[in-house]
Amino acid sequence: MTTAQADTGRTVTTNIPARLDRLPWSRWHWTIVIGLGTVWILDGLEVTVVGNIASRLSEPGSGLSISSGQVTGVAAALYVAGACLGALFWGRLTDKWGRKKLFMITLAVYLAATALTAVSFDSWWFFLFRFLTGFGIGGEYAAINSAIDELIPAQYRGRVDLMINGSFWLGAVGGSLLSIVALNTDIFAKDVGWRLTFALGAVLAFVILLVRRHVPESPRWLLIHGRDEEAERIVTSIEERVEAEQGSALPRPEGELTIRQRRSVTFVEIARTVFSDYRRRSVLGFSLFIGQAFLYNAITFGFGAILTTFFDVPTGDTGYYFAVIAIGNFFGPLLLGKLFDTVGRRVMISSTYLLSGVLLFGTAWLFDQGSLSAGSLTACWCAVLFFASAGASSAYLTVSEVFPMETRAMSIAFFYALGTAAGGISGPLLFADLTSTGKVGDTVLAFQIGAGLMCAAGLVAAFLAVRAEGRSLEDIAKPLTATG
Numbered sequence: 464m465t466t467a468q469a470d471t472g473r474t475v476t477t478n479i480p481a482r483l484d485r486l487p488w489s490r491w492h493w494t495i496v497i498g499l500g501t502v503w504i505l506d507g508l509e510v511t512v513v514g515n516i517a518s519r520l521s522e523p524g525s526g527l528s529i530s531s532g533q534v535t536g537v538a539a540a541l542y543v544a545g546a547c548l549g550a551l552f553w554g555r556l557t558d559k560w561g562r563k564k565l566f567m568i569t570l571a572v573y574l575a576a577t578a579l580t581a582v583s584f585d586s587w588w589f590f591l592f593r594f595l596t597g598f599g600i601g602g603e604y605a606a607i608n609s610a611i612d613e614l615i616p617a618q619y620r621g622r623v624d625l626m627i628n629g630s631f632w633l634g635a636v637g638g639s640l641l642s643i644v645a646l647n648t649d650i651f652a653k654d655v656g657w658r659l660t661f662a663l664g665a666v667l668a669f670v671i672l673l674v675r676r677h678v679p680e681s682p683r684w685l686l687i688h689g690r691d692e693e694a695e696r697i698v699t700s701i702e703e704r705v706e707a708e709q710g711s712a713l714p715r716p717e718g719e720l721t722i723r724q725r726r727s728v729t730f731v732e733i734a735r736t737v738f739s740d741y742r743r744r745s746v747l748g749f750s751l752f753i754g755q756a757f758l759y760n761a762i763t764f765g766f767g768a769i770l771t772t773f774f775d776v777p778t779g780d781t782g783y784y785f786a787v788i789a790i791g792n793f794f795g796p797l798l799l800g801k802l803f804d805t806v807g808r809r810v811m812i813s814s815t816y817l818l819s820g821v822l823l824f825g826t827a828w829l830f831d832q833g834s835l836s837a838g839s840l841t842a843c844w845c846a847v848l849f850f851a852s853a854g855a856s857s858a859y860l861t862v863s864e865v866f867p868m869e870t871r872a873m874s875i876a877f878f879y880a881l882g883t884a885a886g887g888i889s890g891p892l893l894f895a896d897l898t899s900t901g902k903v904g905d906t907v908l909a910f911q912i913g914a915g916l917m918c919a920a921g922l923v924a925a926f927l928a929v930r931a932e933g934r935s936l937e938d939i940a941k942p943l944t945a946t947g
Contacts, residue, residue, distance in 0.1 A: 473724045474946065475691050479682050479698050481716035484617040484935050489705045492623075495614050498678040499607050500627035501671050502570060506600050507634025508664055509577065511785060512642055513538065513593070516657045525653050529586045538593045545597025546604070547880035553602025554876025558869060559727050561688070562610040563680040565872075569606055570675065573599030574668035581661035605876040608863040612871070613681040617935050621808065621860060622800035628856035629796030635789035639782035646782075683868055683936070687944055689724040720937055722944040728869040732943065736870050737877065741940070747927040748862040748874070752882020754816060754920030755855035758823075758913040766844070772901055774837035784841045791845035795852035803857060809928035812857045816921030819851035820914045827910035831903060851917065858882075865929045868942045 486492075513534060521530045529538075549569070557565040576595035583589040608624070615623045641663065645656035679701075685694035706713055737745050770776035770784055795815075803811045826843040829835050835843065859875065866874040893909070931939045 473689065474721065475686065475724055476719055476721040477686060477691065477694075478716045478719045479686055479691075479694055480720055480935055480937050481718040482698055482702065483614065483682065485714060485716050486616050486701070486705055487709065487713075488616070488619060489708050491701055491704050491708075492615065492619075495611065495678060496623065496627060498671075498675045499566065499611055500630050501674075502566075502573075502600075502603050502607060502668075503628060503631040504634035504637070505573065505577075505664055505668055505671070506603075507631040507636075507789070508638040508641070508660075508667070509542075509596060509600070509634075511635040511638030511789065512645075512657075512660045512664075513542070516642055516646065516660065520657060522653060525657070527583060527586055527589060529589065533586065538590055541590050541594040542597040543883055545594035546601035547597075547884045549598035549601025550605050550876035550880045550883075551601075552598075554605035554872045557602070557606045557609060557872035557876075561680050561684055562606055562613070562872070563678065565602060566606040566610060566678075567672070567675060569599050569602030570668055570672050571599075573603065574665050574672065575599075577661050577668065578665035581658045581665070583658075601876075601879070604859070604879050605872040608859050608875050609684075609872040610678070610681050612860075612863045612936060613683045613868075614679075618804060618933050620864065621803035621857075621932060624860040624863070625796035625800035625803060625853060625856040628859050629793055629800075629852055632789040632792035632852065635792065636786050639784075639786035639789060641782075643780070643782040687722060687724060687868060687942065688726060691724070718935070720942070721946045722942055723946055725944055728943060733870050733873055736867060736943065737874060741866060743927050744865045744929060745878075747923060747929075748858070748865070748878040749882060750920040750923040750927075751812070751816070751854075751858035751861060752878050753885050754820075754916045755851065755858050756883040756885065757916050758819070758851055759855060769840075769906060770837055773903070773906070774840070776837050784837060787841050788844050788848060791849045792852040795849040796856045799850075799853040800856075803853075803860070804932050807930060807932050808857070808861070809924065809930060812854060812861065812928050813921045813925035815850045815854035815857065816917050816924060819847050819854060820917035820921060822847045822850070823910055823914035823917065827907045827914065830910065831907045833903070854917070854921075861928070861931075864931050864936055864939055867940045868936065869944060 516534075520527055520534050549572075553565055553569050573596060576592050576599055580589065580592040580596060583592065608628075611624060611627060612620055638660070641660050645651060645660045647656070650656070651659065679697045680693070682694035682697050685691065685697070702713060766785060766788070767781040770781050776784065799811065799815065822843070826835075826840070826847060829843065830840065859879075862878045863871060863875050929939065937945070
């Protein structure tokens with residue numbers, strides 16, 4: 464790496480991005496996956512537990528004066544609103560202060576908020592700390608996805624990103640099974656079991672916080688922000704560990720990058736980048752987030768209510784059904800992820816969105832005809848979400864890799880907040896009203912809206928998705944600080 468003084472800052476020529484991208488998969492990369500990816504398990508645990516315990520919270524003796532509709536509607540919307548605002552607030556700081564500092568802070572916020580949810584004594588307290596829990600999780604989306612894409616080699620980036628985002632559903636499985644135990648009044652009192660589920664989330668967050676201390680700052684971020692010597696030390700240390708593990712020297716990196724270092728990027732530059740320089744990519748990102756946000760936040764929040772309302776499934780048993788759906792969701796990104804790196808982004812993103820939308824239309828028709836039982840509806844949902852989960856994960860992958868390095872976290876935050884606000888805040892509120900009527904036609908309408916938005920996003924991806932497979936981040940989107 465060479466440096467030269469320039470009037471506006473230090474100009475640096477480096478091969479650090481190429482050195483990171485040419486690394487073979489190693490135990491060190493698994494450390495990154497475990498340290499950063501496991502937070503989605505907590506998010507899945509949170510969302511699923513709240514959906515499954517909604518009916519219990521509304522029962523006399525739960526310790527809260529709250530209705531099931533308020534839990535799946537108001538509380539869910541506040542959680543998503545907090546996540547949207549948190550993404551924007553923490554996303555800007557992630558680009559400015561660094562990935563590591565923020566993924567430590569945001570996890571600490573989540574830990575404190577979910578612990579305080581466990582001791583809720585009134586509805587307003589429950590609503591407040593659901594909002595703050597979402598506020599912490601929203602920041603995680605920006606910080607974690609930025610760090611993952613900047614640390615994982617280009618040839619593995621797609622499958623790893625999808626697998627990590629898909630791990631949300633491992634938390635959903637855990638949340639479903641945990642709610643079964645927590646809602647069993649033979650084991651825990653009505654006002655105790657649901658509190659323990661939130662307390663467990665805080666304990667798991669603390670464990671992840673300890674593991675995450677060993678994850679380094681992104682060398683790419685350090686390089687751009689004038690800390691190239693630190694970036695060099697980190698990359699050299701990684702290379703030494705990988706070489707020792709495989710017992711041979713690494714191949715020579717190919718390609719250099721020259722940048723003019725700077726401390727920060729203005730909001731004007733971010734806006735110009737998103738709305739002018741990369742307008743087509745912005746349309747793509749917004750479409751993908753709208754589709755997946757409405758499908759998941761609007762419909763899965765109320766799945767337990769559908770089972771109890773239309774199929775008379777006992778409150779304590781809904782977790783079994785949701786666990787099956789969650790498993791399908793997890794295996795989608797896990798089994799299809801490699802194809803995003805081999806077959807390619809455009810084909811896989813568009814096909815997963817379109818397939819999930821078409822299958823959801825079919826599910827809506829069967830539900831309308833009265834042809835489904837609780838078990839067969841769950842099987843249909845499992846098929847729908849197998850593809851939808853891979854598509855939803857690819858939305859985060861897309862916005863984290865198609866915009867310049869300096870705006871990466873803010874871009875993730877922006878599209879997550881915008882898409883999720885449109886589908887994730889209005890969705891739960893609308894869907895809670897539709898399912899609470901007990902009318903089949905109202906629930907069918909909600910299914911059809913979600914399916915239509917997924918199909919529309921799939922068509923947008925077919926035309927606008929970027930062929931990012933196997934390419935370095937700097938090749939996909941040239942850094943704003945790059946020269947030449």
